[in-house]
Amino acid sequence: MTPDLLDEGARRVSAFAQKHQAGRTESGGREAGFGRLSMGQEVDTTHGRILYLEDVSVSFDGFKAINRLSLDIAPGELRCIIGPNGAGKTTMMDIITGKTRPDSGTVFFGSTIDLLRYTEPQIAQMGIGRKFQKPTVFEQLTVFENLELALKTDKGVRSSMFFRLDSGHSDRLAEVLETIQLSDGMTRLAGNLSHGQKQWLEIGMLLMQDPKLLLLDEPVAGMTDEETARTAELFLTLKGRHSLMVVEHDMSFIRAISEIVTVLSEGSVLAQGTLDQVQNDERVIEVYLGR
Numbered sequence: 001m002t003p004d005l006l007d008e009g010a011r012r013v014s015a016f017a018q019k020h021q022a023g024r025t026e027s028g029g030r031e032a033g034f035g036r037l038s039m040g041q042e043v044d045t046t047h048g049r050i051l052y053l054e055d056v057s058v059s060f061d062g063f064k065a066i067n068r069l070s071l072d073i074a075p076g077e078l079r080c081i082i083g084p085n086g087a088g089k090t091t092m093m094d095i096i097t098g099k100t101r102p103d104s105g106t107v108f109f110g111s112t113i114d115l116l117r118y119t120e121p122q123i124a125q126m127g128i129g130r131k132f133q134k135p136t137v138f139e140q141l142t143v144f145e146n147l148e149l150a151l152k153t154d155k156g157v158r159s160s161m162f163f164r165l166d167s168g169h170s171d172r173l174a175e176v177l178e179t180i181q182l183s184d185g186m187t188r189l190a191g192n193l194s195h196g197q198k199q200w201l202e203i204g205m206l207l208m209q210d211p212k213l214l215l216l217d218e219p220v221a222g223m224t225d226e227e228t229a230r231t232a233e234l235f236l237t238l239k240g241r242h243s244l245m246v247v248e249h250d251m252s253f254i255r256a257i258s259e260i261v262t263v264l265s266e267g268s269v270l271a272q273g274t275l276d277q278v279q280n281d282e283r284v285i286e287v288y289l290g291r
């Protein structure tokens with residue numbers, strides 16, 4: 001990175017810090033919430049569902065990875081998805097985000113947006129954010145710059161460096177920094193963060209884009225116990241303001257955050273209920289022990 005870019009970055013961070021130092025609230029301003037949608041479409045959740053899949057199937061070379069899958073998620077819900085390896089969890093997220101087209105079935109965002117009519121970037125713009133297992137932050141940029149860049153994903157890195165935050169963006173950035181507990185580390189290079197902090201930063205980058213629905217694939221894999229506990233706290237603060245779908249194998253984490261747990265097996269819903277209910281379900285015990 002050139003010195004002029006570094007100077008420019010430092011100047012912006014300093015101006016930002018001065019503006020927001022006094023403005024920190026106990027809740028980090030979280031009461032303001034998120035929720036903007038683009039694409040000129042509002043998500044209609046009046047029927048009590050933000051995501052709705054019905055009878056969805058997809059095959060790869062004759063193998064049914066998703067088999068007549070039906071499930072729905074309520075606005076503000078934090079839904080945990082578990083299931084043995086190969087159950088179809090990632091493929092289900094690929095279908096929701098437009099990465100994979102199902103052979104049949106229905107996938108709706110709210111009650112009016114047919115997601116199967118949109119491309120992957122359009123679905124992201126509509127407010128469905130996805131976090132893959134591995135963190136993909138820009139290691140050579142600071143925490144602040146990563147978050148700032150997330151506001152302007154349509155621009156190149158250099159033009160984004162000179163992008164000026166308006167006060168709405170600036171407030172959101174401060175709010176997100178508080179939410180992901182990186183306010184004090186905003187000038188650190190992302191490459192120097194711990195694994196857990198990188199994961200939180202990437203979640204923060206998604207939050208900058210005002211997602212209605214967040215899909216998170218194995219968010220605590222590789223985290224320390226302390227990082228896992230902090231991630232549970234983070235998800236509980238996001239619940240209500242966003243809808244979350246969390247795929248995870250770590251049962252202690254699921255226990256800390258879950259209300260309803262959906263168990264996938266062989267591409268379908270095998271069981272659904274509280275973690276205790278599904279863990280005591282004979283069919284669930286069988287698919288886990290059978291492997």
Ligand SMILES: Nc1ncnc2c1ncn2[C@@H]1O[C@H](COP(=O)(O)OP(=O)(O)OP(=O)(O)O)[C@@H](O)[C@H]1O
Nearest residue numbers: 060061064065083084085086087088089090091092
């Ligand atoms: N593009 C593809 N081509 C062929 N087979 C695929 C493809 N994507 C997924 N599959 C198969 O579909 C099945 C479901 O895979 P998927 O990755 O969705 O499972 P998962 O529940 O996410 O597993 P894990 O917990 O191991 O991540 C697996 O048998 C996988 O091998």
